[in-house]
Amino acid sequence: MDTFYTDLLCIGAGLAGERVAVEAASRGFDSICLSIVPPRRSHSSAAQGGMQAALGNACMGEGDCPDVHFADTVKGSDWGCDQEVARMFAETAPVAVREMAHWGIPWNRVVPGSGTFYKGGKEYQKIEKKEREGRITARDFGGTAKWRTCYTSDGTGHTLLFTMDNQVVKLGVKVHDRVEAVSLIHDDQRCYGAVARCLKTGKLRVYLAKATLIATGGYGRLYRETTNAVICDGSGAILALKTGVVPVGNPEAVQFHPTGIVPTSILVTEGCRGDGGTLKDVDGKRFMDIYEPDKQELASRDVVSRWMTHHIREGKGVKSPYGDHLWLDIRHLGEKHIKTKLREVDEICREFLGVDPVTQMIPVRPAQHYSMGGVRTNKDGACYGLDGLFSAGEGACWDMHGLNRLGGNSLAETIVAGRIVGQKVADYLDGCEVTFNTQLVTDFVKREEEVISRLIQGKDGRENVYDVRNAMQDVMMDYVGIFRNATDLRQAVVKLQEIHERAQKVGLRTSSPGANPELGMAMRVKGMVRLALCVAYAAEQRTESRGAHAREDYPERNDRDWLTRTLATWKEGDDLPTLNYEPNSQVWEIPPGQRGYGVSKIIPSEDPSVVGNVEASKAGEACQPQDAPETPETN
Amino acid sequence: MGRQLKFNIFRYNPEDPKSVPHMESFDLEETDALTLYIALNRLR
Numbered sequence A: 001m002d003t004f005y006t007d008l009l010c011i012g013a014g015l016a017g018e019r020v021a022v023e024a025a026s027r028g029f030d031s032i033c034l035s036i037v038p039p040r041r042s043h044s045s046a047a048q049g050g051m052q053a054a055l056g057n058a059c060m061g062e063g064d065c066p067d068v069h070f071a072d073t074v075k076g077s078d079w080g081c082d083q084e085v086a087r088m089f090a091e092t093a094p095v096a097v098r099e100m101a102h103w104g105i106p107w108n109r110v111v112p113g114s115g116t117f118y119k120g121g122k123e124y125q126k127i128e129k130k131e132r133e134g135r136i137t138a139r140d141f142g143g144t145a146k147w148r149t150c151y152t153s154d155g156t157g158h159t160l161l162f163t164m165d166n167q168v169v170k171l172g173v174k175v176h177d178r179v180e181a182v183s184l185i186h187d188d189q190r191c192y193g194a195v196a197r198c199l200k201t202g203k204l205r206v207y208l209a210k211a212t213l214i215a216t217g218g219y220g221r222l223y224r225e226t227t228n229a230v231i232c233d234g235s236g237a238i239l240a241l242k243t244g245v246v247p248v249g250n251p252e253a254v255q256f257h258p259t260g261i262v263p264t265s266i267l268v269t270e271g272c273r274g275d276g277g278t279l280k281d282v283d284g285k286r287f288m289d290i291y292e293p294d295k296q297e298l299a300s301r302d303v304v305s306r307w308m309t310h311h312i313r314e315g316k317g318v319k320s321p322y323g324d325h326l327w328l329d330i331r332h333l334g335e336k337h338i339k340t341k342l343r344e345v346d347e348i349c350r351e352f353l354g355v356d357p358v359t360q361m362i363p364v365r366p367a368q369h370y371s372m373g374g375v376r377t378n379k380d381g382a383c384y385g386l387d388g389l390f391s392a393g394e395g396a397c398w399d400m401h402g403l404n405r406l407g408g409n410s411l412a413e414t415i416v417a418g419r420i421v422g423q424k425v426a427d428y429l430d431g432c433e434v435t436f437n438t439q440l441v442t443d444f445v446k447r448e449e450e451v452i453s454r455l456i457q458g459k460d461g462r463e464n465v466y467d468v469r470n471a472m473q474d475v476m477m478d479y480v481g482i483f484r485n486a487t488d489l490r491q492a493v494v495k496l497q498e499i500h501e502r503a504q505k506v507g508l509r510t511s512s513p514g515a516n517p518e519l520g521m522a523m524r525v526k527g528m529v530r531l532a533l534c535v536a537y538a539a540e541q542r543t544e545s546r547g548a549h550a551r552e553d554y555p556e557r558n559d560r561d562w563l564t565r566t567l568a569t570w571k572e573g574d575d576l577p578t579l580n581y582e583p584n585s586q587v588w589e590i591p592p593g594q595r596g597y598g599v600s601k602i603i604p605s606e607d608p609s610v611v612g613n614v615e616a617s618k619a620g621e622a623c624q625p626q627d628a629p630e631t632p633e634t635n
Numbered sequence B: 001m002g003r004q005l006k007f008n009i010f011r012y013n014p015e016d017p018k019s020v021p022h023m024e025s026f027d028l029e030e031t032d033a034l035t036l037y038i039a040l041n042r043l044r
């Protein structure tokens, strides 16, 4: 058995995993990153629009500061985030952006002089100041009071990930790609690394580490229509559930993005609407100006996605062989804008749709986009339940996003959490010594060998793994989507429990050695169904509407009963997760209030520690500039 | 009805001593905006 020893094992080589590894390596610790794909193909590279940091250089961002960014983030989360974490995040984001500039990111810069921009289809003037020339500029994203989203054209994730990977190479961090972690090695107290499978040879190997980090990204592939890559199957959350002791936080918090293209669900950035693009229906008419007169196309993405679905349900969708859709119209932005600032959108439309966005409208509809939930950690990034285990990035529930994430805040999270958690991991490693119990390691390896041999021999049955996965994706799409209600969610739970049964009876059709994607999926599918059950069951239990979680039967946000975070664990042998709850924030710098967009019925909290501080609530208002129109959220 | 597409795919698994390199054909009906990604997923 190939066995590797290291100080830090990062499961995941996206932005979050690599940023933590860079921090540990620069403090002299040996680090290995695992990745299913070559690291630069991690999903982070797909991010287009940009990352938020309150620099206030662009004229439309003037007066911005971490206080305003913090307030936007808390509002965006619908008061579901941990405010201490959101505060740390907003304060660190500007530092992290400049650090990335130092490492080589070609951020778009302020160009002085007058220019035009579009909002809700109308043209406006702006004048960039001479004294700000050459500083890092920003664009508009949804749910923000200021233009705050720093970008490199519409390939921000690409430049960030390639630059980060250069640091990884420079610092000698080892990356083992095409290697998939399949279980954590632990004794219910402490984590000692992971058992992994080489996807080229199909062989198992062991990684022993003083500290282990889960940075595996989101769980979009639980859904049929998702903007996420095919590798975003929630492995990190599955690894956590498999331990029986590490909880997944807020699994029900799933964000849909308004503009996935039809049929592939590839994302076109919120920047399209941020820059002035409009949504149109079958009659070629706009509708967001009717539903949300104030924010229009730029209301937060949960709000826009819901109105789009509503509008399609009203029969205003455009029929196609792939189902109904709506149109995104960016033609009025002009060829120059589209071919420079929305270059990737142009490419995606032409290459994947055969549509020229300069002259034609783009077929879009909402698709699953972001997982706010993930492996629950404390503010230092340390997981609950096991010592020596950390998590960061989309795979984690650190929890700055609560029940809804603002566009541009997740790239920022990977870099900021990577930096903060990286420092904490390095502190943890300082002077840390571990004794590895080889019997324990052997037991975990044997368990996986047994799973593989049963699957190949079809000992538990001959269920087709792809049928099981498709059934799960259909249930999630049809019953646990944008609008939720008790009847649908009950059905979802019952159906998923049946699918869970089937998932235990999977057997392979092809037993060929080496790279066998069917085996990989078969090893994962039971965990995926369990995670889907966590999402559906937690959504059923949460009898309120908050952020992206919209209950038709409980339309109000219930601050009295639901200022809580779901913690889901899985006991082996069960067919439902165990759900526990904790207060979603210890600190209430901004007491719950109105978001100013979306549904606004609220059952107020009666807890004096939450609402009691009237002074603080004034402070919250004060840092929200009155004159700044808000915009929708982005990617 | 769209065109009938024929995919000739090279199959070989270097890790499997029994595997012999060979071509295999698959048929698929074309739909609007069909990409290789969608086609391969359907074939699978």
Ligand SMILES: Cc1cc2nc3c(=O)[nH]c(=O)nc-3n(C[C@H](O)[C@H](O)[C@H](O)COP(=O)(O)OP(=O)(O)OC[C@H]3O[C@@H](n4cnc5c(N)ncnc54)[C@H](O)[C@@H]3O)c2cc1C
Pocket: A011, A012, A013, A014, A015, A016, A017, A034, A035, A036, A037, A039, A042, A043, A044, A045, A046, A047, A048, A049, A050, A051, A052, A156, A157, A179, A180, A181, A182, A215, A216, A217, A218, A227, A228, A229, A231, A232, A235, A236, A267, A269, A369, A370, A392, A393, A394, A395, A407, A408, A409, A410, A411, A412, A414, A634, A635
């Ligand atoms: C289309 C799209 C556009 C976006 N645009 C924006 C944007 O403009 N602004 C913004 O802020 N956010 C955006 N986001 C969100 C943002 O890109 C992601 O949240 C963020 O990049 C996630 O980074 P990560 O490092 O946590 O995970 P990822 O980049 O997804 O990396 C996960 C890593 O884990 C590895 N991995 C997974 N499972 C295993 C396993 N079992 N064993 C070993 N390795 C494993 C993968 O190979 C990969 O290396 C966008 C998302 C999408 C889908």
